[in-house]
Amino acid sequence: MSPEEKLDPLPDNFILQPPVFYPVIPYVTTIFGGLHTGKMVMLQGVVPQNALRFQVDFQCGCSVQPRPDIAIHFNPRFHTTKPHVICNTLHGGRWQAEARWPGLALQRGASFLILFLFGNEAVKVSVNGHHFLHYPYRLPLSRVDTLGIFGDILVKAVGFLNINPFMEGGREYPVGHPFLLKNPRLEVPCSRALPRGLWPGQVIIVRGLVLQESKDFTLSLRDRSAYVPVTLRASxxxxxxxxxxxxxxxxxxxxxxxxxPQRFFEVLLLCHEGGLKLALNGQGLGATSLDQRALEAAGASDQWQYP
Known part of the structure; x- marks a missing residue:
């Protein structure tokens, strides 16, 4: 694409906010489009061995003075005899009554995956795939437009996700089993085995950033004999x-x-009996039919090329 050529206009619901890798803490960023019901924010990282506390704030603005309202203050504390989480709301410069949750599912020196799911009346928080708490809103969710991360925490990635595009009225994100990498970037072309094969209900998720001089993007499923029953290709x-x-x-x-070029994308493939369903940037786009035996055979590995 030449520098003079303009991008085709895209519906707002196809535009995703790029993930952030290894941000420097304290970290403050704008949430594109603000928060709304069904949106999710994912936080992946490590709690330092000597951590005392950290906080994740969903703020109404990013000013320093006066301090902005904080609709959701998520504050794990490790320095007490019994580690716990405090949630609260800052309004007009004053903190409201604290809500406390014991049995903190985070440990010093351990990795974690925290998912904030924003519902109609409360935010639900899961830690390492297990529901941990829900905190009712005390300020309108529509006012939140900023994410702030502070304190003793090493953040590997921050992701901004949509609701499950494969479920009517679904509010949970598709479950995946990601490859755990020290470096979040993969060299392409590449091939990776699917650890447990391919079966109905499994989701393959590929996220990335398009390079400046790309020609095409392909995502193929193949078996151990290199037979490829299906390929998804963007030309x-x-x-x-x-x-x-x-x-x-x-x-x-x-x-x-x-x-x-320079635009973030997310491809999701959902395996179901008789084929694959496709979603791009959180929007379902139909399916392709495949023989069930071909699907089972394709569970050996998947491969993507991205010049």
Whole structure:
């Protein structure tokens, strides 16, 4: 794409906020589009061995003076005899009554994955895949537009996610089993085995940033004999997205083309009986049919190429 060429306009619901890797703490960032019901924020990192406390604040603005209101203050504390979490709200410069949760599921020196899921009346927080607390809103969620992270914490990644695009009215994010990497970047082309094969209900998630001089992006499933039952291909030449069969037949997918230089993307593939369902940037885009035996055989590995 030439520098003079403009990006095609995309519906707002196709535009995702890029993840942030290894931010310097304290860290404050704008939440694109603010918070709303169904949105999620994921925090992945490590609690330092000598940690005393840290906090994750969902703020109404980012001013220093006066201090902004904080709709949701999530504050794990490790320096007491019994580690616990405090949640609170700062309004007009005054803290309200604390809400306390014992049995903190975070440990010094251990990795963690925290997911904040914003519902109609409360935020739900899960730690390492298990529900930990819910905190009712005391300020309107629509006022929140800033995320702040402070204190004794090493953050590896911050992600901004949508609701499950594969479930009608679903509010949980698709469960995945990510490859745990010291460096969040993968060299491509690459191939990775699916540890437990491919079965109905499994979700494959690929997130990335398009390079400046990309030609195409392909995501293929194959078995141990290198047979490829299906390939998902995004072509930068004609700006099309399509399923490619083993015989080279192309089935176009009618959707906005969102693979542009320097733009973040998320591809989700959901395996179900008889095929795969596709979602791009949180929006379901239909499915492709596959023989169940082909799906089971394709569980050996998946591969993506991204020049």
């Amino acid at each position: 930068f030449t004609d700006r099309t997205l399509a399923w490619i069969s083993p015989w080279g037949r192309k089935k176009l997918i009618l959707a906005p083309f969102l693979f542009y």
